[in-house]
Amino acid sequence: MLAKRIIPCLDVKDGTTVKGVQFINFRDAGDPVELGKQYSLMGADELVYLDITASHEGRRTFTDLVRRIAAEVSIPFTVGGGIHELADVERLLAAGADKVSVNSSALRRPDLITEIAERFGRQECVCAIDARLEDDGQWRCYLNGGRIPTDRFLFEWAHEAQERGAGEILFTSMNHDGSKQGFANEALARLSDELTIPIIASGGAGFREHFLDVFTKGHADAALAASVFHFGEIPIPALKHYLADNGINVRL
Amino acid sequence: MRVAIIKYNAGNIYSVYCACRRLGCDAVITDDPATIREADRVIFPGVGEAKAAMEYLNQKGLADLIRSLTQPVLGICIGMQLLCSHSEEGDVDCLGIFDVPVIRFRPSSKDFKVPQMGWNTIERFLQDEGNTNSLFVNLHEGDYVYYVHSYHVPLCAYTIAQTDYDGFYSAALHKGNFWATQFHPEKSGSVGEQILRNFLS
Numbered sequence A: 001m002l003a004k005r006i007i008p009c010l011d012v013k014d015g016t017t018v019k020g021v022q023f024i025n026f027r028d029a030g031d032p033v034e035l036g037k038q039y040s041l042m043g044a045d046e047l048v049y050l051d052i053t054a055s056h057e058g059r060r061t062f063t064d065l066v067r068r069i070a071a072e073v074s075i076p077f078t079v080g081g082g083i084h085e086l087a088d089v090e091r092l093l094a095a096g097a098d099k100v101s102v103n104s105s106a107l108r109r110p111d112l113i114t115e116i117a118e119r120f121g122r123q124e125c126v127c128a129i130d131a132r133l134e135d136d137g138q139w140r141c142y143l144n145g146g147r148i149p150t151d152r153f154l155f156e157w158a159h160e161a162q163e164r165g166a167g168e169i170l171f172t173s174m175n176h177d178g179s180k181q182g183f184a185n186e187a188l189a190r191l192s193d194e195l196t197i198p199i200i201a202s203g204g205a206g207f208r209e210h211f212l213d214v215f216t217k218g219h220a221d222a223a224l225a226a227s228v229f230h231f232g233e234i235p236i237p238a239l240k241h242y243l244a245d246n247g248i249n250v251r252l
Numbered sequence B: 001m002r003v004a005i006i007k008y009n010a011g012n013i014y015s016v017y018c019a020c021r022r023l024g025c026d027a028v029i030t031d032d033p034a035t036i037r038e039a040d041r042v043i044f045p046g047v048g049e050a051k052a053a054m055e056y057l058n059q060k061g062l063a064d065l066i067r068s069l070t071q072p073v074l075g076i077c078i079g080m081q082l083l084c085s086h087s088e089e090g091d092v093d094c095l096g097i098f099d100v101p102v103i104r105f106r107p108s109s110k111d112f113k114v115p116q117m118g119w120n121t122i123e124r125f126l127q128d129e130g131n132t133n134s135l136f137v138n139l140h141e142g143d144y145v146y147y148v149h150s151y152h153v154p155l156c157a158y159t160i161a162q163t164d165y166d167g168f169y170s171a172a173l174h175k176g177n178f179w180a181t182q183f184h185p186e187k188s189g190s191v192g193e194q195i196l197r198n199f200l201s
Helices: A032-042 A056-072 A086-094 A104-108 A111-120 A154-164 A185-194 A208-216 A236-245 B013-022 B033-038 B050-059 B062-067 B078-082 B189-200
Strands: A005-013 A047-051 A077-080 A099-102 A125-133 A139-143 A148-153 A168-173 A199-202 A222-225 B002-006 B026-030 B041-044 B073-076 B084-087 B098-104 B116-121 B144-149 B159-164 B168-175 B178-181
Touching: A005 A032, A005 A056, A005 A199, A005 A236, A032 A047, A032 A056, A032 A236, A047 A056, A056 A077, A056 A086, A056 B013, A077 A125, A086 A099, A086 A111, A099 A111, A104 A111, A104 A139, A111 A125, A111 A154, A125 A154, A139 A154, A148 A154, A154 A168, A154 A185, A168 A185, A185 A199, A185 A208, A208 A222, A208 A236, B002 B013, B002 B033, B013 B026, B013 B189, B026 B033, B033 B062, B041 B078, B050 B062, B050 B078, B050 B084, B073 B078, B078 B084, B078 B178, B098 B168, B116 B159, B144 B189
Parallel strands: A005 A047, A005 A222, A047 A077, A077 A099, A099 A125, A125 A168, A168 A199, A199 A222, B002 B026, B002 B041, B041 B073, B073 B178, B084 B098
Antiparallel strands: A125 A139, A139 A148, B116 B144, B159 B168, B168 B178
């Protein structure tokens, strides 16, 4: 049976991990490669590396980093951030990334998803969506890490992304992100039930119960989190045993 | 041990190279016929689309070369599918090493997403005169491996392991000097490493 996936997300700037990481010794805490290896040993099912560097020079650093991750980490990893055109995708996949995640650039130019799917296959393209549940009850999509509202809405955009060839949807609820109050299970369940491609849930993980809920109530195929893993608040091995004890099929 | 990784218009080839290097093998990514013929082992990897891949292989003369190989060959993911007779993806004739067609997942319920993406278990290793197929020595039924695919090979005479996703399909195939896995050993952690080690030993 296909296992539900647990995915740590690492923000990378100028080749080093941004958020503090407390579960390994200080010397290696900023090294994305060492962190990836540690997470892999702990039982993470995949990794996501987000490049939050803006500069051109930084992008080259990130590509070198992707090459080093591919050389040393033996589980799949997705890279995102700074992907604007097919050439960026080509560069990152050639460096050994398994999938690319597109967000703002796909909202600005949806053809990018079509192009990636046609050139590299739909399984290579993750469409990341940052959306906020507004007062009018609509889930509005945002650009640039949640800073700029758009006139697109979550469910419509997710359907379009699927039709265009996205292989997965990575949905971050801006209302839940950072709250540690649990994932946006209602919206996630609707996404998962309406779409035929896998859904990765993001935003809101605080306790292990939230992961159980996101799989049972949110019908998610995978759950992504950052700080609860980086700060050692929820150790991945303990989380997976807890999920298995509660009837969720995970890889132990 | 010299390993030739066949270079063609498919993705994820560098990861296979990295996995071979981690196991201490002298691996090269190449489309040079002489280098491929002389290698001790050949890996035919990839993520991609069947029709475009077959067109490329035919154009470059790689299709006939692969059919004629006599050393152990391992097809991975789309590489495995291309070793079969025909793929529903793009309705294209493939290399025909394994006389079995590749078909799309047609889920019986919305619980089964396509592509299948993630870790699933391998089971029912074929026992050959009491011995587990050499590809699965030191592995256990129920071990998890990483899959990314929308098309699959049904169970057939060449199946040496199976996986359940809305029904059983071929996780791995074997015939003569050709082995193939639908999953990605190069992305399957320590389990995948053991499978590659088995193939490369």
